Amino acid sequence: xxxxxxxxxxxxxxxxxxxxxxxxxxxxxxxxxxxxxxxxxxxxxxxxxxxxxxxxxxxxxxxxxxxxxxxxxxxxxxxxxxxxxxxxxxxxxxxxxxxxxxxxxxxxxxxxxxxxxxxx
Amino acid sequence: xxxxxxxxxxxxxxxxxxxxxxxxxxxxxxxxxxxxxxxxxxxxxxxxxxxxxxxxxxxxxxxxxxxxxxxxxxxxxxxxxxxxxxxxxxxxxxxxxxxxxxxxxxxxxxxxxxxxxxxxxxxxxxxxxxxxxxxxxxxxxxxxxxxxx
Numbered sequence: 672x673x674x675x676x677x678x679x680x681x682x683x684x685x686x687x688x689x690x691x692x693x694x695x696x697x698x699x700x701x702x703x704x705x706x707x708x709x710x711x712x713x714x715x716x717x718x719x720x721x722x723x724x725x726x727x728x729x730x731x732x733x734x735x736x737x738x739x740x741x742x743x744x745x746x747x748x749x750x751x752x753x754x755x756x757x758x759x760x761x762x763x764x765x766x767x768x769x770x771x772x773x774x775x776x777x778x779x780x781x782x783x784x785x786x787x788x789x790x791x
Numbered sequence: 792x793x794x795x796x797x798x799x800x801x802x803x804x805x806x807x808x809x810x811x812x813x814x815x816x817x818x819x820x821x822x823x824x825x826x827x828x829x830x831x832x833x834x835x836x837x838x839x840x841x842x843x844x845x846x847x848x849x850x851x852x853x854x855x856x857x858x859x860x861x862x863x864x865x866x867x868x869x870x871x872x873x874x875x876x877x878x879x880x881x882x883x884x885x886x887x888x889x890x891x892x893x894x895x896x897x898x899x900x901x902x903x904x905x906x907x908x909x910x911x912x913x914x915x916x917x918x919x920x921x922x923x924x925x926x927x928x929x930x931x932x933x934x935x936x937x938x939x940x
Binding site for chain 2: 679680681682683685686689690725726727751752753754755757758772773774775776
């Protein structure tokens with residue numbers, strides 16, 4: 672499965688890429704804001720997306736909405752520092768399937784992604 | 792607008808402790824918070840978050856370059872340049888502020904981080920509660936600065 676990594680922090684994008692240990696998941700690109708994420712999403716058509724929420728240009732919640740409008744089968748794991756329940760519920764309502772709170776460990780990231788792809 | 796109290800401060804202290812335990816399996820030591828009364832000289836790198844909603848003000852996390860280098864290594868990042876340090880300090884400020892919403896709620900609105908270098912915070916508005924929380928991790932000392940009202 673093709674994965675797009677979206678986060679405005681280069682440190683976090685690199686951490687996600689380094690930590691990924693799922694054999695059937697291939698990272699096909701990354702983006703530092705919602706606009707770049709949508710452009711890469713349209714051109715690369717990934718099945719999986721990790722999505723930050725607090726980003727410049729276009730935030731993660733709006734980006735999720737637009738991704739789901741393009742392809743509602745996309746599986747989105749939100750990875751955010753926003754730790755309140757309301758934000759997690761809102762992200763899930765907009766179409767995300769999982770929520771991982773920063774800071775995260777390698778194990779937590781892989782478990783969350785595994786949960787997302789297990790029915791494929 | 793809610794006033795900041797000791798429970799709010801504890802939320803941020805818990806966030807700092809959680810961050811360092813998660814990235815390094817090594818507990819940070821949080822020293823006694825103090826009220827800032829004079830201008831405050833920041834460390835080499837400072838991440839700033841604008842707060843709006845049920846609180847208004849700023850959260851700063853300030854750290855020396857050597858500490859950021861060590862944190863990057865703990866995250867498995869071998870890069871070593873200003874851009875990475877600035878990115879990291881902004882992300883730490885973002886994580887500590889964002890995690891505080893678990894207790895302070897979704898009306899504790901945070902901005903994307905801004906980064907400043909080698910600056911002084913001028914304590915012009917003394918009506919604002921201004922606390923500094925010294926944080927010791929390994930051999931380094933950094934500061935979380937909370938200016939909220």
